[in-house]
Amino acid sequence: MKNKLVVATSTLVAGAIAIALILRPSRSISPRPELGTPEHIPPAARAVIRSRMQRHGEQLGNLVSRVVVLDYDGAARTAGEIYDEPTLARPLTGDELNAVLPERFFVLQDELRGEARRLVAAAARRDSAQLSQEFSVLTKTCISCHDLYLHGTADSASGTPPGRQPPIE
Numbered sequence: 001m002k003n004k005l006v007v008a009t010s011t012l013v014a015g016a017i018a019i020a021l022i023l024r025p026s027r028s029i030s031p032r033p034e035l036g037t038p039e040h041i042p043p044a045a046r047a048v049i050r051s052r053m054q055r056h057g058e059q060l061g062n063l064v065s066r067v068v069v070l071d072y073d074g075a076a077r078t079a080g081e082i083y084d085e086p087t088l089a090r091p092l093t094g095d096e097l098n099a100v101l102p103e104r105f106f107v108l109q110d111e112l113r114g115e116a117r118r119l120v121a122a123a124a125r126r127d128s129a130q131l132s133q134e135f136s137v138l139t140k141t142c143i144s145c146h147d148l149y150l151h152g153t154a155d156s157a158s159g160t161p162p163g164r165q166p167p168i169e
Helices: 002-023 043-068 072-084 096-100 103-125 128-151
Strands: none
Touching: 043 072, 043 128, 072 103, 072 128, 103 128
């Protein structure tokens, strides 16, 4: 009798555990939004650019978190990582990847590095207003570069890609 009770209880507990495991919610992380695919850039070049930009995406996500909670040391460290990222060199004769990118890309790349450096300085001073301002300028550069990547060459005077309306001022 005692063995039957132990077996029945064990079976009931095992069944409850199995049901709980089957019905538990999955812990899937929703995918991050992805930048579209430009048709004007060859697939091989897109693959190289994508691998570099994934790292920037991770860094920017980390930077947002650090800036919002005023983690000055963390913000300075992350902005420093962005500054220290290797840059793409301006095109030389026969350089297929860099020749695909317009000059404006290299200008924005240089601006991003300068803004990252200024963000590090604002974080070092523990100046929340300046940190916010520098972060805003840095993200505007990211958005300009993404727009350039997706829509092709931009008019260097206005920064507005061809066929697009300039922003309302």
